[in-house]
Amino acid sequence: MSLILLIEQVLNGVQSGIMLFLMAAGLTLIFGVMGLINLAHGSLYMVGAFAAAAVAAATGSFLLALVAALAAAALAGCLIEMTVIRRLYDRDHLDQVLATFALILIFSEGTRFLFGSFPLFLDIPSALSGPVMLPGGIQYPLYRLVIIGVGLAIAAGLFLLIARTRIGIQIRAGEADREMIAALGVDIAKLYTLIFALGAALAGLAGALVGAIQSVQVGMGEPVLILAFVVIVIGGIGSIKGALIGALLVGLTDTLGSVLLPLLFANFMEASAATSVGSSLASMSIYILMAGVLLFKPTGLFGEA
Amino acid sequence: MTRETILNTFLFLLLPATALAAFALDEPFIITLATKAAILALAGVGLNIALGLGGLVSFGHAAFFGLGGYAMGILAAHAQSYTPLMESPFLIEGTKSMPVIWLVALVVSALAALLIGALSLRTSGVYFIMVTLAFGQMLFYFAISWPAYGGEDGLSIYVRNGFPGLNTLDPLTFFGIAFVILAAVLFFAGRLARAPFGLALSAARQNAERVESVGLAPFRLRLVAFVISGAVTGLAGALFADLNRFVSPTMFSWQTSGEIMVFVILGGVGRLFGPVAGAALFILLEHVLGGLSEFWHIYLGLLLLLVVLFARGGMIGLIAGREVAHD
Numbered sequence: 001m002s003l004i005l006l007i008e009q010v011l012n013g014v015q016s017g018i019m020l021f022l023m024a025a026g027l028t029l030i031f032g033v034m035g036l037i038n039l040a041h042g043s044l045y046m047v048g049a050f051a052a053a054a055v056a057a058a059t060g061s062f063l064l065a066l067v068a069a070l071a072a073a074a075l076a077g078c079l080i081e082m083t084v085i086r087r088l089y090d091r092d093h094l095d096q097v098l099a100t101f102a103l104i105l106i107f108s109e110g111t112r113f114l115f116g117s118f119p120l121f122l123d124i125p126s127a128l129s130g131p132v133m134l135p136g137g138i139q140y141p142l143y144r145l146v147i148i149g150v151g152l153a154i155a156a157g158l159f160l161l162i163a164r165t166r167i168g169i170q171i172r173a174g175e176a177d178r179e180m181i182a183a184l185g186v187d188i189a190k191l192y193t194l195i196f197a198l199g200a201a202l203a204g205l206a207g208a209l210v211g212a213i214q215s216v217q218v219g220m221g222e223p224v225l226i227l228a229f230v231v232i233v234i235g236g237i238g239s240i241k242g243a244l245i246g247a248l249l250v251g252l253t254d255t256l257g258s259v260l261l262p263l264l265f266a267n268f269m270e271a272s273a274a275t276s277v278g279s280s281l282a283s284m285s286i287y288i289l290m291a292g293v294l295l296f297k298p299t300g301l302f303g304e305a
Numbered sequence: 306m307t308r309e310t311i312l313n314t315f316l317f318l319l320l321p322a323t324a325l326a327a328f329a330l331d332e333p334f335i336i337t338l339a340t341k342a343a344i345l346a347l348a349g350v351g352l353n354i355a356l357g358l359g360g361l362v363s364f365g366h367a368a369f370f371g372l373g374g375y376a377m378g379i380l381a382a383h384a385q386s387y388t389p390l391m392e393s394p395f396l397i398e399g400t401k402s403m404p405v406i407w408l409v410a411l412v413v414s415a416l417a418a419l420l421i422g423a424l425s426l427r428t429s430g431v432y433f434i435m436v437t438l439a440f441g442q443m444l445f446y447f448a449i450s451w452p453a454y455g456g457e458d459g460l461s462i463y464v465r466n467g468f469p470g471l472n473t474l475d476p477l478t479f480f481g482i483a484f485v486i487l488a489a490v491l492f493f494a495g496r497l498a499r500a501p502f503g504l505a506l507s508a509a510r511q512n513a514e515r516v517e518s519v520g521l522a523p524f525r526l527r528l529v530a531f532v533i534s535g536a537v538t539g540l541a542g543a544l545f546a547d548l549n550r551f552v553s554p555t556m557f558s559w560q561t562s563g564e565i566m567v568f569v570i571l572g573g574v575g576r577l578f579g580p581v582a583g584a585a586l587f588i589l590l591e592h593v594l595g596g597l598s599e600f601w602h603i604y605l606g607l608l609l610l611l612v613v614l615f616a617r618g619g620m621i622g623l624i625a626g627r628e629v630a631h632d
Contacts, residue, residue, distance in 0.1 A: 031431065037431045037434060037435075084610065084614070087614055093362055093430060093431050093434055094356070094362045094570075094574070095613050095617075097362065097364065097434060097566070098566065098567070098570050098609060098613045099609075099610055099613045099614065101563045101566075101567070101609070102605075102606040102607070102609035102610040102613065103606065103610070104606075105602045105603065105605055105606030105609070106602075106603050106606035106607065106610075108602070109600045109601075109602040109603040109606070110600075110603060112600065113600050113603070222559065226438060226439065226442050226559060229435040229438060229439065230435075230439050232435075233432060233435050233436060233439070237431060237432065276450075276451065276452050276453075279450045280447055280450045280451045282450075283446035283447060283449070283450045284443045284446060284447055287439050287440065287442065287443035288443075290436070290439055291424050291436075291440075294424065294427060294428060294432075294436065295424070295427070298427045298428045298432070299428075299432070300432075
């Protein structure tokens with residue numbers, strides 16, 4: 001295996017990790033501040049992708065499509081927060097899991113009703129399509145580089161938002177003691193809606209960005225949701241830094257595992273058996289990673305006990 | 306008799322009454338639906354031991370359901386192709402005998418539950434939910450990418466497995482088998498809840514520190530409960546596979562975990578007959594709403610949402626009121 005291929009796969013892993021981070025950041029914020037486990041986060045990812053695909057098909061503009069994805073997901077987030085999610089903050093996790101599971105059913109079937117069962121396609125804008133030459137003679141798709149950049153910029157923005165702004169102070173205070181900040185005059189209901197909408201918008205953006213690489217279809221959100229869960233379990237629930245590191249770890253393990261493990265087994269097995277054992281193990285590798293982290297730190301890498 | 310006892314008796318008789326009525330009216334499809342309800346109820350009873358009694362919100366019970374299904378699929382596939390499962394170090398043949406398959410399904414899923422439980426129970430709360438979910442997904446992807454037993458396409462078994470002395474091809478007989486197992490497990494689960502073990506487990510759910518302070522180990526109680534729970538769900542998986550004569554990775558999917566949980570919740574968490582009520586209602590809805598609209602999951606979602614938000618005791622809670630015995 002050549003070094004060039006390896007570097008390409010590392011970049012792919014980083015790209016999928018960064019997109020996972022956009023999902024995981026919202027989940028972990030929502031859990032950290034409101035104590036809510038939100039299974040419907042994957043539905044918001046799907047809403048973003050569908051909104052982007054529909055707007056791109058109507059207008060032809062990728063930028064408008066991204067704006068639509070952000071707006072649609074944030075709006076859907078506000079809507080479900082104010083009608084359903086709000087009633088769940090004081091409930092136990094079981095109720096939260098079930099109510100948001102019910103939301104998945106409603107979102108998935110609703111989307112199937114509106115758009116049909118066939119996948120939609122969202123094209124990469126022509127300005128961003130095609131490969132670029134990286135130093136060292138590596139050809140890499142420009143679009144994937146751009147979304148790595150966008151993701152990193154958003155991660156930086158999120159850190160600044162939480163560390164430096166007034167809203168960020170309120171978010172951190174909300175994590176520490178929600179009664180207290182309500183007593184200090186912060187409109188806690190509005191803050192919660194805002195955080196939920198922020199998380200939703202990030203998920204919707206990730207859906208639209210990834211939707212241009214993969215197809216846009218009903219049920220696309222749930223595999224990503226489960227990966228995002230693995231990410232925040234590894235990183236520690238409630239920690240944005242943990243979400244970033246966890247997302248990169250999961251993205252890299254997933255991508256590199258599926259390339260390297262079959263090659264590794266080929267060294268001491270016959271080719272067909274090596275491919276099947278290697279790919280089976282690769283598909284399990286992130287869960288093995290998670291189990292390993294939990295064995296040593298049951299609250300994740302950056303979680304508090 | 307309390308209202309819940311009367312309701313339980315009614316629910317218990319509902320399934321065989323439906324099956325017998327369908328037999329009299331010569332509607333084999335309805336018998337199959339009743340069988341499906343009994344088997345799914347069994348899976349729910351299994352989950353309820355962990356969820357209701359132990360307070361362990363497992364979102365990965367599809368792992369055991371699927372393992373039970375694949376235990377049946379793999380054994381029967383080897384039997385129908387006359388190839389041994391394993392030749393060295395000793396010979397293992399496939400089998401078409403239900404009791405053997407059930408035993409294997411119980412043992413395999415119990416062992417998996419021991420392993421998954423030992424790891425997952427190190428965590429609690431929301432971590433536990435996500436970790437069990439992730440283990441279920443791990444087996445799901447394994448089943449998809451392991452080509453030996455059909456991979457993504459699953460395995461078909463041409464003829465239903467046999468039970469000594471019974472004609473399992475007859476729908477009513479197969480319903481009888483599933484129902485007797487459900488009844489036996491319900492009896493066992495009812496006894497378990499009142500036994501010292503069940504009481505200690507229930508206490509560990511309510512206040513783990515106090516249980517610890519009287520010298521019991523909550524971790525061990527929970528692990529045992531998780532193993533029993535997984536084994537029962539695994540048995541249900543083997544029966545479900547036999548009902549469909551087909552296994553596929555879908556049995557491992559997170560939606561399956563969600564649905565098993567929905568049976569428990571629709572009926573009422575921690576109620577012995579909750580999963581029976583929930584599974585029967587689910588099958589009824591699937592049949593009635595599924596006939597009305599292709600998009601029946603929307604209505605299922607709305608109903609579930611209403612039950613979670615406004616009727617916290619589930620159906621049994623709505624009809625029979627709050628529990629008196631324990632809570």
